[in-house]
């Protein structure tokens with residue numbers, strides 16, 4: 001079978017990219033996920049991965065050419081010698097770029113960036129003793145499945161994006177599943193979360209149906225926001241998630257306001273307010289948390305410290321060592337937790353949640369974690385040294401939890417594979433559902449929107 005590889009839409013202000021070099025040559029065997037070529041956009045240079053496995057048969061665009069997004073750039077086939085059915089159309093290349101497609105490309109070995117930046121390695125955490133919030137075997141398995149769903153959802157979305165099937169941009173959260181799932185597992189019906197530009201795992205962990213999330217990413221009317229929110233604004237208040245807010249720090253006052261509403265109405269519900277380390281330097285952080293503190297509001301402020309706000313390392317923009325140190329300024333507890341240990345996150349959230357439900361006010365939780373991908377679809381993450389990324393991958397929250405459940409006797413390898421197959425099937429169905437759904441009609445332009 002023939003597979004046409006297209007140029008992904010990775011530019012920020014333009015929809016084209018220049019091919020710097022091919023990293024594979026015609027005839028080479030390619031595994032899905034292999035880096036095929038390096039491109040330069042208006043903002044960055046980055047490697048482009050293959051979204052299929054097979055043999056690279058034709059390279060359709062030469063190094064130096066500037067190619068429009070979604071134009072074909074290479075042909076792969078499943079078998080090495082397979083006949084290629086028909087000639088592909090030439091790529092849409094800018095008029096001033098050389099037009100002759102390269103037949104065979106000489107490939108230089110990849111260059112590793114110089115390691116001048118000090119790696120931000122995972123900290124050592126002492127495991128907190130198990131207490132009254134002990135989880136049952138079934139609860140642990142549900143947590144594992146949910147983390148797996150978050151991870152596989154992000155992987156699926158990534159490849160759909162590379163294939164040019166998904167519109168818009170995505171900020172992915174692979175690597176941060178333990179924080180999303182640990183926090184949301186400690187919530188009950190009626191509780192609410194607020195989220196950020198990186199909301200996919202928060203939404204899955206809060207229990208939003210995967211079909212409605214996938215349809216939202218495809219901008220379809222069956223999406224959780226009827227196709228008008230997209231990746232960065234997905235949510236469903238009826239299911240306990242405010243549509244996410246992409247303005248950094250924007251969710252903090254909203255969470256505080258919702259907590260005030262819970263208190264005013266005499267409810268025992270709480271708000272879990274997710275935000276990143278970058279948001280801890282935004283004015284709303286101070287105003288929102290201070291207000292939550294002085295009124296003892298039922299809210300837990302959850303900082304997912306993944307070490308970077310976009311490409312800016314956290315210590316470049318913060319004098320205190322830890323975000324949680326700032327809790328002292330508001331007179332509330334601050335706790336730093338291993339954000340890659342899902343049970344540690346669960347316990348900390350449960351404790352902070354009980355405190356909030358009892359009327360004792362907010363807690364600032366800092367969950368130390370790491371995003372495996374770049375900041376967004378167009379960020380290769382070159383500001384991070386390979387040693388740092390490798391050290392965090394050693395602490396992959398999903399692998400850590402799978403090993404732990406196997407060691408505790410709650411899970412076997414074969415069961416983990418079966419769960420993975422189920423999740424794969426659920427995602428296949430979600431993509432089919434999303435692609436078969438209709439676009440929002442013109443008559444819906446002004447419904448569900450406030451401005």
Ligand SMILES: Cc1ncc(C[n+]2csc(CCOP(=O)(O)OP(=O)(O)O)c2C)c(N)n1
Pocket residue numbers: 196197198246247248249275276277278279280306308309310375
């Ligand atoms: C007020 C505001 N400033 C800048 C941006 C652009 N921006 C989007 S995400 C981001 C980085 C946010 O970092 P962090 O809060 O640590 O979250 P993370 O991306 O690490 O999840 C920036 C600067 C924005 N969306 N809103």
